[in-house]
Amino acid sequence: MLAEHAALIAVLHANVGSEIGAHFLEVLSRKFDAMMETPQPVVNKTLDNLVACLALLYSFKIYHASLLYDILTRLVDELSEKNIDCVLTALRNVGGVLRKEEPAALKTFIHDTQTKITKLNQNAETGSRIKFLLEVLLAVKNNNLNKIPNYDPSYVEHLKKLSRGVVRRGNYVTTLNIRLEDLLKAHERGKWWVVGSAWEGNRVQEDKPTVKLPPTIDQKLLELARRQRMNTDVRRSIFCVIMAAEDYMDAFEKLQHLGLKGQQEREVVHVLLACCLQEAAYNPYYAVLAQKLCDYDRKYQLSIQYTIWDKIKELDSLSKHGVANLAQFLIHLIMGKALALSVLKIIQFSDLNKTIVRFMRQILLAIIMNADLTASLEVFHRISKPPKLHMFRESLRLFIQHFLIKNAGRKTTVLNDEEMATLKERAIEVDRILTLYENKLQL
Template identity: 35%
Template structure:
């Protein structure tokens, strides 16, 4: 249901779950609490909410650490403890520290409070936390059934409905307005003011640094600077993608997104697949990005003679990734005449050699499908002939190990029926 309707449904579901949990907590209905806790844990496992919310929930429980809290923490840890540890080990340390602090407080308190620590459930919880901390415990959530469900959800673009940055307190806030789930947790208490102010100061400094970096990278318009800052500061490709969509650029300004993205990729010291994944996501969302990327890549092909080796290598890998993931077709290189000796300068030879070598690093079925996309089209006949000559002369001759992949590519180029593997 969540994947069909969207984030608004998910947000309301999570808020309803949180409210129900607090109601049942006051009633001390352990069975209902366990069921609600399991529901929350599985919503996390299947990508409805992020580990931020689970950690916030656990830390809230650990500050009280009543018998009910201990049982609830155990339920979460047994269900998805290893997964949250893997998602954010640093916050796991904070959670463990909170539990330890609370245990020390209980030890220093009355005899009645000390009895809680000596309970078997508390002891088991502490052992479980220790095992997770030391990576000794296996997650109960990774069954074969869960794996099948996850694969099915991936086909539905499940990451699109993932709620990020939510806090338990936000779910319980009775004064939520608008699309409150997009803004994360906004502090509403006076005693949080200093914390918020510090956060804002840090964000301002980060923004200033990012703008300076944008200027250094010749992002000379406000639009390009905004795109650059989003791409470079994104938590991951999904976060960057969502923020780019919210820019809501007018007219043809959205073309700048792909141009800035490619430029960011080429500027890196080490090739980063983050850019290719983000580019693929953008193209999947809006096909105009694909056309912009093609023009952008061809513009860079024109600059190969003056391009540094590092930029050339990153461009080759970027194009190879886009082609091998079927975001683009190999016809993106049709502006290059591989039969023209005048065009095949040493720098161009080096670049396209790196491109084809990168493609040949993929499994045989990917190579077959990649080259098959060029088969059967009469207009691409010169490209197929030129490409075959170039690969044989400049890719396979210096590296005989690629001969098998080349034979596969040759057969694929003649695969008129365009049968895929």
């Protein structure tokens, strides 16, 4: 049943977050350390099962091989009968994996173990178990794995295939590069592998137990992330990078260093837009960062487009400042050519309400009345030709005429007379652009 448990942890590690696997590693490592402090009876299989479980977690790529070698080295430091059994248990479970994925490290471990055994033999008779351990080590080294008793990786490989089918699309198991010492001293040094937990905890508190320290920046950001419902370690990592960056370039570079893949990269857009909408007053920082991401890779354009569509669908549930911030965010990206105006095609113009009208008016007024007339008209040129946007163009023309020209200025002081005249002039030009290819399309 140990393999099934390891597979379950791997699936949770991928789907929920790497803190799941990290927690199990810490608990098991502490248990291992505690049991190694006192000699264990050979008949008691608790330590064997513990080592087997840790080895299987490595097989499912929860952690890097360096931790497993730390465990094996700890076992061979004192070559008791029980420790030798535990080393054999580990090799029986992952000997082939180590041989395949970490051959250099395995060779070093085998050499060091042989050296220790040689020194031991100078003062003691060679026991049968030590001889057997040497035979198994040589078998692993020479890729002759059939000599390992009860070695059968087929079931674990079967579980790996099954677990890959359960992991959500775009997710993957994040391999934690943690050492045994890190796990055992987590309460002193902090859990650097958990977002926001680095260097917090008991080290300073033990020196000054009566002093209540102010929260660190990381702690404040982590608490803020929780309030913003950043409920996975990936989202919290992205949130901390975005909120703690000196400027948009600093944020961009640090986001690249996070090593995000697949669906995790889409989380950048989710967090970015969530932060933007939560601001009481619009902050252009988020749009500038989004523009940089779009310029860097087109996949961010698609992610932003899909995320904005989701937000537009739930526009009525957003606060007034959230709607206004979303509009400003879109204005920046549309004027910067990161997105086309056709991103608004998802709006049902036949079923407009006050929120959507206010949202659309804010965007279209800002674009049409932009100080750079050429850039403003270019926005409409980009959507003037595709036949599939015909209905969207017609809807825009009607909206501009009815909600910008006829109703602009009513019960509001948004535009003065001079600005209203400019709006009408530009609206005529926009209408001409939107119908530029209509006759050709009909022919």
